[in-house]
Amino acid sequence: MKKGLMLAAAAAFALLLFVNPARAAAENKLVIVSPHWEGIRSEFTRAFKIWREKQGKEKIELTWLDQGGSSDDLKFIKSGFERSPQGIGADLFYGGGIDPYTELANAGLLVPYKLPAKELARLRKDLNGVPLYDSEFRWYGASVSGFGILYNKKLLKMYNIKQPVSWANLASPDLFNLVGSGDPRHSGTVHVMYEVILQSYGWERGWDILLRMGGNVRSFPKSSSQTIKDLSTGEVAEGLTLDSYAFSAIEETGAARLGFTMPAKSTVITPDPIAILKGAKNVAAAQDFIRFVLSPEGQRLWLYKKGISGGPKEFSLNKMSVLPGLYKDFEKKSNVLINPFKEKKGFAYDFEKATARWNLINDLVGALIIDTHEELASACEKSSKNKGNKKLAAALKVPISEDEAMKLATGKWNDEVARNKVINEWLTGARKRYKMQ
Helix, strand or coil: CHHHHHHHHHHHHHHHHHHHHHHHHHHCEEEEECCCCHHHHHHHHHHHHHHHHHCCCCCCEEEEECCCCHHHHHHHHHHHHHHCCCCCCCCEEECCCHHHHHHHHHCCCEECCCCCHHHHCCCCCEECCEECECCCCCCEEEEEECEEEEEEHHHHHHCCCCCCCCHHHHHCHHHCCCEECCCCCCCHHHHHHHHHHHHHHCHHHHHHHHHHHHHHECCCCCCCHHHHHHHHHCCCCEEEEEHHHHHHHHHHHCCCCEEEECCCCCCCCEEEEEEEECCCCCHHHHHHHHHHHCCHHHHHHHHCCCCCCCCCCCCCCCCECCCHHHHCCHHHCCCCCCCHHHCCCCCCCCHHHHHHCHHHHHHHHHHHHHCCHHHHHHHHHHHHHCCCCCHHHHHCCCCCCHHHHHHHHCCHHHCHHHHHHHHHHHHHHHHHHHHHC
8 A cells, every 4th residue: 555655656746747847948938029139138138037036036048039020020929829829839029119019909919917006106107198008908118219310411411411300301302212211011110100101291291201202212121220220331311210229320330420310290209018928828927027127127228328337238228218217317327319208299199090000001002112112213213303393293192092091901901812902903003103204
């Protein structure tokens, strides 16, 4: 009997050893889908491990997954849940702008998590009317970002072009082949900037700017970071960019070469969120990571220069913090040029509209600008040589009204056959118009 009990105990222990390693592996590993660059991944991995160890918790390993940009990461998450509705083997989605999080939250793919009361009290609910965290706690703004135009001062002086003050400046014929922009179909950051232009100027005027600007763009790389490189090396004179990219470029290249502007009343400061994904295997660690990111220790990583006490060690991240309390005398410790909590409200950005038509706007930009870029650029080049060319204005027309676009976006745009038919009509029509002008 005693021998039988001993054998049973040994078998149970062996089963425990067999089962627990996988469980332990899940508990000691955090998988994060994120478009964030190497510097952010490195600094937050290092600092989170230290923060966690100070709390007496077990060591943890962080695995970062990126498909090339926030739009690509969103597609990865959505397609993953289509194949595996209960979970995709990832715990967190981190970074990429508010629109993807709104879409995932509406689809029931984010897990609510309410911060402890004292930690939640440090956050503002909104910034000039823009929510900084979800009312149902499905996502939190980990930082805030603004969008603007980075410009090469020396090139502008060489070509006798004034420094930009508005998005419309990017449509000037003087900037032919001198504008930098990523591909909004792959970069969520670039997509939001295009949407900002459409909403701040209105549908018709917004598309006129986007099309003329598109004709001025040298190329459309998938990553928005390529624009920074092109500006720093003088390949282009002006480019659309995220504020943090601009601050980093100015830090590295120098204010004598590069400048940055956020168009007044035509931009918006929005949260760059973090959220727990449905089916997360390590919910407790995911909650810890959110708490750390939103803590003063985590927020200083965004705001402070590298080497400043409490800040990053190797990389200046140059992003705006969501904690108002960190902005006291921040100029001495930061490359960030803006306190978002002192910025005046611009136009009212409609997040629901932006989310609803995300895919349709990408398809329109693809058909009217990127997939027809050679023809569009040729038309704009002729205009740059003949600034009185009235034919171009007739050629640069968006083929549908905003109301028609919204009906498509919320209607048959999920029908691939119908969608592709409309896109082909846009492509054919655009090529015909550009060649005729």
